[in-house]
Amino acid sequence: MPLKILVTAKRVEDPESKIRVKPDGSGIVTDGVNYKMNPFDEIAVEEALRLREAHGGEVVVAAIGGEKQQTELRAALAMGADRAILVRHDGPLDALVVSALLAKVCEQERPDLALLGKQSIDDDQNQAGQYLAARLGWPQATFASKSESLESEAEQKKLPGVVVAAGGKSARVVREADGGLQTLEVQLPAVVTVDLRLNKPRFASLPGIMKAKKKELKELAAASLGVDLAPAVVVRSLAEPPRRKGGVKVADVDELWKKLHEEAKVL
Amino acid sequence: MSNVLIVAEQFDGKLRKASLHALGAGQQLAARTGGALHVALLGHGIAEAARGLAGFGATVHVADHPALAHGLAEAAAPVVVQIARDCGATLVGAAATAAGKDLLPRAAALLGAGMATEVLGLGGAGPAILFRRPMWAGNVVAEVEITTPVKVFTVRPTEFAPAAAGAAGEVRAVAVGIDAAALRTRSVDFQVVKSERPELTEARVVVSGGRGTKGDFKAVEALADALGGAVGASRAAVDAGWAPNDWQVGQTGKVVAPELYVAAGISGAIQHVAGMKGSRVIVAVNKDPEAPIFQVADYGLVADLFQVLPALAERVKASR
Numbered sequence: 001m002p003l004k005i006l007v008t009a010k011r012v013e014d015p016e017s018k019i020r021v022k023p024d025g026s027g028i029v030t031d032g033v034n035y036k037m038n039p040f041d042e043i044a045v046e047e048a049l050r051l052r053e054a055h056g057g058e059v060v061v062a063a064i065g066g067e068k069q070q071t072e073l074r075a076a077l078a079m080g081a082d083r084a085i086l087v088r089h090d091g092p093l094d095a096l097v098v099s100a101l102l103a104k105v106c107e108q109e110r111p112d113l114a115l116l117g118k119q120s121i122d123d124d125q126n127q128a129g130q131y132l133a134a135r136l137g138w139p140q141a142t143f144a145s146k147s148e149s150l151e152s153e154a155e156q157k158k159l160p161g162v163v164v165a166a167g168g169k170s171a172r173v174v175r176e177a178d179g180g181l182q183t184l185e186v187q188l189p190a191v192v193t194v195d196l197r198l199n200k201p202r203f204a205s206l207p208g209i210m211k212a213k214k215k216e217l218k219e220l221a222a223a224s225l226g227v228d229l230a231p232a233v234v235v236r237s238l239a240e241p242p243r244r245k246g247g248v249k250v251a252d253v254d255e256l257w258k259k260l261h262e263e264a265k266v267l
Numbered sequence: 268m269s270n271v272l273i274v275a276e277q278f279d280g281k282l283r284k285a286s287l288h289a290l291g292a293g294q295q296l297a298a299r300t301g302g303a304l305h306v307a308l309l310g311h312g313i314a315e316a317a318r319g320l321a322g323f324g325a326t327v328h329v330a331d332h333p334a335l336a337h338g339l340a341e342a343a344a345p346v347v348v349q350i351a352r353d354c355g356a357t358l359v360g361a362a363a364t365a366a367g368k369d370l371l372p373r374a375a376a377l378l379g380a381g382m383a384t385e386v387l388g389l390g391g392a393g394p395a396i397l398f399r400r401p402m403w404a405g406n407v408v409a410e411v412e413i414t415t416p417v418k419v420f421t422v423r424p425t426e427f428a429p430a431a432a433g434a435a436g437e438v439r440a441v442a443v444g445i446d447a448a449a450l451r452t453r454s455v456d457f458q459v460v461k462s463e464r465p466e467l468t469e470a471r472v473v474v475s476g477g478r479g480t481k482g483d484f485k486a487v488e489a490l491a492d493a494l495g496g497a498v499g500a501s502r503a504a505v506d507a508g509w510a511p512n513d514w515q516v517g518q519t520g521k522v523v524a525p526e527l528y529v530a531a532g533i534s535g536a537i538q539h540v541a542g543m544k545g546s547r548v549i550v551a552v553n554k555d556p557e558a559p560i561f562q563v564a565d566y567g568l569v570a571d572l573f574q575v576l577p578a579l580a581e582r583v584k585a586s587r
Binding site for chain 1: 276278283337338339340341344364365366368369372373374375376377379380381382383384385397401402403404405406407408409410411412413414415450451452453454455456457458459460466494502505506507508512513518519526527538544547548549550561562563564565566567568569570575578579582583586
């Protein structure tokens with residue numbers, strides 16, 4: 001049975017960029033910072049594409065943000081997503097606002113599965129998927145992973161780690177839990193958030209990039225969706241964490257042992 | 268009424284130590300707000316774990332039901348909401364474990380509450396709480412205010428001392444009304460990572476291996492065992508399939524703060540350092556003298572880990 005999948009592609013600071021706090025603590029310095037799709041969302045997009053390849057159907061990529069957020073939606077389209085929805089909104093966000101807006105998109109689109117990165121690497125909150133599931137009354141499977149390593153044969157064959165049952169009524173998700181790997185079966189529709197070791201995302205091909213330019217990118221004004229857009233989690237100030245000072249180099253194991261035993265008294 | 272509710276965790280009927288650190292944060296909050304402290308434990312067959320929560324000055328709410336046996340957020344979140352409302356909690360928190368991060372946001376949404384994840388410390392004055400938390404992989408620490416009447420949070424266990432002993436506290440059984448047949452989530456399997464070693468986040472000593480092990484973790488494991496410690500790994504080692512997922516130390520893995528952390532063959536990417544920089548003493552062993560790990564290590568040794576680790580293990584054994 002074909003699957004309709006909604007997947008997110010948030011614009012974030014490139015994790016390779018150096019993040020520095022403005023002297024007054026009001027924000028981060030954005031000069032010289034590159035932007036890209038949230039790496040966890042890239043894994044979600046990859047998983048959505050593999051599920052479509054296995055079952056047929058449609059991958060709709062969604063994001064909330066300003067005009068520049070189009071770049072990351074186009075990147076997901078270039079990877080192979082079918083169409084995109086940009087909820088235009090320029091202010092700060094929190095999980096309450098994000099989940100309310102995404103819930104509206106889900107009500108319009110009625111996907112079988114909403115796939116999100118487990119967290120975005122800017123605010124690192126790890127909340128949006130869980131809030132979305134609660135709002136929709138859908139089951140959730142967070143931190144989707146797989147039992148095999150990323151060097152395994154299943155990964156070489158680009159098989160989805162999320163296994164949708166024949167008939168498309170339910171999905172099995174292996175998830176990273178405390179102390180082991182838990183396998184959940186969720187009835188669809190469901191929200192799945194993805195962890196690092198679910199898959200290795202593909203790179204967009206040149207034909208993919210060309211095709212992406214012609215794919216539909218629909219814009220919705222956040223204010224038109226009847227959602228309270230005021231975030232309840234408000235950042236008051238930012239600071240750089242205290243730096244740990246480097247210590248000394250030791251010459252050999254004997255000196256290391258001595259330092260640990262006599263100076264640090266940890267052994 | 269402005270009370271504090273901490274959601275504790277158990278696994279296989281045993282209380283998780285991380286929960287006592289969350290309860291420690293709860294004691295600080297209750298002292299700040301003047302509210303009463305409550306703690307909830309959800310699961311099935313959890314009487315023994317619940318006893319471990321008495322004696323910290325908190326009222327203990329025990330929700331014991333077969334449908335809560337597998338820690339399913341869909342089943343547990345409404346129970347957390349019910350307990351939070353019953354005890355008049357406006358601050359609802361847990362440890363920032365995988366379970367806490369799965370459950371608390373779902374409960375927060377049902378409470379219409381804003382949430383702060385992985386809280387490192389408390390700011391603000393008196394009952395006006397600001398939550399200090401990491402952003403951008405720990406490169407930035409933010410102070411955030413939550414403006415909803417109910418505020419939800421998870422705390423990084425290594426940043427809060429465990430709860431101090433207090434009054435015995437009443438233990439109450441929660442009447443749980445879950446329609447198990449209506450649940451749309453089912454736990455099919457749980458592959459426990461069995462280990463004779465202490466849990467990574469609770470160990471006094473952690474020995475971690477990275478790319479420099481070239482996939483051979485024997486020396487790392489042998490030193491960890493000589494020290495009675497846990498084994499960790501960098502993301503590179505885990506991604507390569509050399510080490511299981513739950514060994515990963517870092518911003519996206521586990522955050523540890525042992526007495527002694529030994530980083531062997533780990534370059535020291537910021538992502539990794541974010542997960543171990545709270546350790547009391549850090550030792551780095553790396554062949555590359557320019558590796559960034561040396562900038563955070565108390566003691567650095569530029570050498571081959573395959574020679575250093577076994578020699579250090581011998582010294583440890585000889586000293587016993």
